[in-house]
Amino acid sequence: MSSPVRQAGRLQLFAEPIAVLLIVTAVLVWAFTGELDSIEQRNITFANILTLTWEHLQLTAAISVIVLLAGVPLGVLVSRRWARHIAPLVLGLATIGQAAPAVGVLVLFFLLTGQTGFWIAVLPMALYALLPVLRNTLVGLQQVDRTLVEAGRGIGMSAFTVLRRIEFPLAIPHVLAGMRTALVLAVGVATLAMFVNGGGLGSMIDTGYKLRRTSILVVGAVLAAALALLVDWLGGLAERRLGPKGLR
């Protein structure tokens, strides 16, 4: 009975990466077969595109790891009963980070440290992408039915065991949804890393726009968008695999 449903699911599963692959191929073919002047030739090379895409992936990965390692534990901490009073404060701080324009946070961080490079781009952007994970973790844990927690405590589980075996598994769908949002956000803001020598596809977008070389702009923008779609797709996969079995 479930096989047609599962087949549709599988099709949907692979439709997105295939579409992304087709679009990227089409754009690259268009860019490479066009008549390129010397400015375009300097930018549209396989080596340059690969380097920038790789840099962009590294930025995204670093941001994601920091957000995961900082956002989830922080979300768990502020969801505890004893932290009830500081939760709004933490959320407030995280919201300030996000309400500020990403490029402002980035440049401010550069001005404070006087340094440039990969980490000077990654740290402020991680701060920027932290909010969805933090908030979703908090909300995910808060929406767990109190009676389940009390039942767990009633059968003699420690507070930590309740968190590990009841609360967190039930909050996972929320946490993952937040992670997915943060990751897509990370791919987007990583285009700004080029303001502080952080690399990434942003430099193609910037150069293409400023010099009115549409081919450079389009290649940079489409690759960044394709990365965002792929990351979103991976997030979707993770949501399916890691969510609680009963809710799949």
Added chain:
Amino acid sequence: MRNRPLWTVALLMTGSLLAGCGLSAGGAPPLHVKPGSIQPVPELAGVELTVGSKDFSEQLVLAYLAEFALSAAGAKVRDLSNIAGSNSGRDALVTGQVDLMWEYTGTGWISYLGKEDPIPDDAAQFEAVRKEDLARNGIVWSLMAPLNNTYAFAMSRKNAERLGIRTMSELAKLVKEQPQEGTFCLESEFASRNDGMPGVQKTYGFEPAPGNVKLLGIGPIYQAVANGGTCNFGEIFTTDGRVLALDLVVLADDRNFFPRYNASVTLRKETAAAHPQITEVLRPVAAKLTNEVVLKLNAEVDVDGKDPAEVARDWLVREGFVRLP
């Protein structure tokens, strides 16, 4: 239905708000002036002219200079300055949303006309842009100002004294002899233009060591050069007020490599033909705009935090072009 009066008030307020600002872009110039040495021109009386500009201090100041000069001559000026990005500003001019805009000869040549190599002479570059942009896009270039807002390399005062460098040729020598000192902060755009880093390296004959070229946004570059840690040399614009504010030393382009970016007035062919008086009014103003003058005006905005409109008006008053009302 009890709330009807409130509703009516709300509707009226929304309506008047929309009528006030929502439906057409641009507004009156923010300050008023009276004729000085610029006298009312009968042909311009009541003629509606929209002045546009890009979104950086120098462009704002230049736009307001034109606005005040034209209002003193009697035109009804609309202010559409501060358009984000060169391309958007240019499109506004081409499509007729803007009647007049200051543009740079190098930008016209390389960005809008798609040329790869600049012409190394103010007048020749202007003439080439003027001819081709008129033929291809119907845009008239006139009144080239002495102001040449081109690229240059700058360093902090401390680094300049430590390394004893004043010219680009000396920079090239340094890079060859002490490669570790040849660290550069560039915009990604500059790194890929023929009239940017690739051309500089070819003309002066040097090559920075791999990893010594850092790509930054233009804002961070000024600060990074001033700090002196990230890079010894940074790409800057010659008329940027931050050169004064951060006490940067600008290297002389002793082989005359960098393209000409002389500010000029650009208009559509129809506007220029219908109102030839525009350029006559602006001619004496444009003639006085040298790098020294504009560098100071830019610094008043960027460093002292003054309003660009005020800076523009006060200079026009000081020069006697207009009077305060």
